Amino acid sequence: MQDVRMTGQHKRVFIRTYGCQMNVYDSDRMADVLRPLGYALADAPDQADLVVLNTCHIREHASEKVYSELGRLRDVKRDRRAEGRDLTIAVAGCVAQAEGEEIVKRQPAVDIVVGPQSYHRLPELLAEAERKAALLRNGKRLPGAGVLDTDFPAESKFDHLPAPLGVRAGSAFLSIQEGCDKFCTFCVVPYTRGAEYSRPVAAVLAEARQLVAAGAIEITLLGQNVNAYHGEAADGSTWGLARLIREIAGIDGVARLRYTTSHPRDMDDELIAVHGEVPQLMPYLHLPVQSGSDRILEAMNRRHGRDLFLGLVDRLRAARPDLALSSDFIVGFPGESDADFDDTMRLIEQVGFASAFSFKYSRRPGTPGAALTDQLPESVKAARLAALQALLGRQARDFNVSKAGTTTPVLFAEAGRKPGQIIGKTPWLQSVYVEGNPRLIGRIVDVHLTEGHANSLAGRIVTGSYEAAA
Ligand code: 5AD
Ligand code: SF4
Numbered sequence: 001m002q003d004v005r006m007t008g009q010h011k012r013v014f015i016r017t018y019g020c021q022m023n024v025y026d027s028d029r030m031a032d033v034l035r036p037l038g039y040a041l042a043d044a045p046d047q048a049d050l051v052v053l054n055t056c057h058i059r060e061h062a063s064e065k066v067y068s069e070l071g072r073l074r075d076v077k078r079d080r081r082a083e084g085r086d087l088t089i090a091v092a093g094c095v096a097q098a099e100g101e102e103i104v105k106r107q108p109a110v111d112i113v114v115g116p117q118s119y120h121r122l123p124e125l126l127a128e129a130e131r132k133a134a135l136l137r138n139g140k141r142l143p144g145a146g147v148l149d150t151d152f153p154a155e156s157k158f159d160h161l162p163a164p165l166g167v168r169a170g171s172a173f174l175s176i177q178e179g180c181d182k183f184c185t186f187c188v189v190p191y192t193r194g195a196e197y198s199r200p201v202a203a204v205l206a207e208a209r210q211l212v213a214a215g216a217i218e219i220t221l222l223g224q225n226v227n228a229y230h231g232e233a234a235d236g237s238t239w240g241l242a243r244l245i246r247e248i249a250g251i252d253g254v255a256r257l258r259y260t261t262s263h264p265r266d267m268d269d270e271l272i273a274v275h276g277e278v279p280q281l282m283p284y285l286h287l288p289v290q291s292g293s294d295r296i297l298e299a300m301n302r303r304h305g306r307d308l309f310l311g312l313v314d315r316l317r318a319a320r321p322d323l324a325l326s327s328d329f330i331v332g333f334p335g336e337s338d339a340d341f342d343d344t345m346r347l348i349e350q351v352g353f354a355s356a357f358s359f360k361y362s363r364r365p366g367t368p369g370a371a372l373t374d375q376l377p378e379s380v381k382a383a384r385l386a387a388l389q390a391l392l393g394r395q396a397r398d399f400n401v402s403k404a405g406t407t408t409p410v411l412f413a414e415a416g417r418k419p420g421q422i423i424g425k426t427p428w429l430q431s432v433y434v435e436g437n438p439r440l441i442g443r444i445v446d447v448h449l450t451e452g453h454a455n456s457l458a459g460r461i462v463t464g465s466y467e468a469a470a
Contacts, residue, residue, distance in 0.1 A: 019056025104146035177223025276319035292347030324354035332381030400452030
């Protein structure tokens, strides 16, 4: 969970972000849309006139957290009203999309429900919510509370959103693709984010140039299925992700490129080749596999088997020998046997991951997986997750330890917890902390890595590179 804050203007908005990087990106864009209306970002909900919960629906506990937070906000709103003031509550993101009117029924204090495709309409929705609130204050009876927009409009929201302002410490996200047509049987994304859509090439390149002009030296291309990108170019041809990466790497000032998140089915030959040919493309790839069992992969409708994934890993490593891999895993999918789970453990051992995200299967209403009868008990899921995370944790530590003693460029991102410390990222997305001047934040500096730990590395700045960067 991440919070967006800023203070100082007339009205204030607090945006709480749950879930994935797409949501973090969208929260920044909502802040951009609200800024011209006079909204600055608040430090906490109790300092805000408007609170937006940008929600995640991917696992059950993610949506339940939203309802508990809404309960707390209802109390803040009630106290405010007792003092003659108000609080506007908006629910955005995938819970908004999936549950729509249900949200207002379950928590009538909610004023606005806005789906991920409609953020550009926030100003209109706010005006409508304010009109409704004024009518209610004057004792009018209204057919329903709350203002809703959860359409999937024909036009992309990108056609309406203002240019992004979000370059942080030299890093920026660039959303190039949204939605998903894969329909994995466990996943809500195709229902909450809609059909796959790729932004046109010209719009992506223009935004990349804007980000570089605003100080970005690292760009992460974002999409729910980013390597399914097929954007239309001005000459009517279609570009895949590989071509887009080559072009963006050619923009003067782009030192680092990354993309996330990918599907194994969309790793084509050209994209694999790009990993070996474009030096700015960082040697780190997040490639979710979910399971190492062919039977479970089939039941998940992943549309590939374990061999396809292992073959991709071999080819990617042949193209870029120092490539570090990360993945997502689900344990306890309905019907997963001990043997299926062993297949996943063996796949992890065979590949060796630098990092990973792993989850217990969460039954999501409306997905085909939820209708399967052989759901596993919580205790089995918990035991499997613990074993899997122990293995992945060892691999992550081993990977960090393997880099100790080497020197590598680090992009510094923020101040560390201890005074005088700054934290940055290696090409392999490892966190590194060093003694260093905060002026180096946003710059790439050579660091000698001294010690590898479970989640980070310690290092020391290589003196010559400090002067070069400063
Ligand atoms: N249960 C558990 N994990 C899930 N994910 C998506 N849907 C579910 C679910 N129903 C995980 C997948 C995906 C990541 C973003 O979230 O591993 O790659
Ligand atoms: Fe969900 Fe599968 Fe699409 Fe990923 S590829 S967003 S897991 S349906």
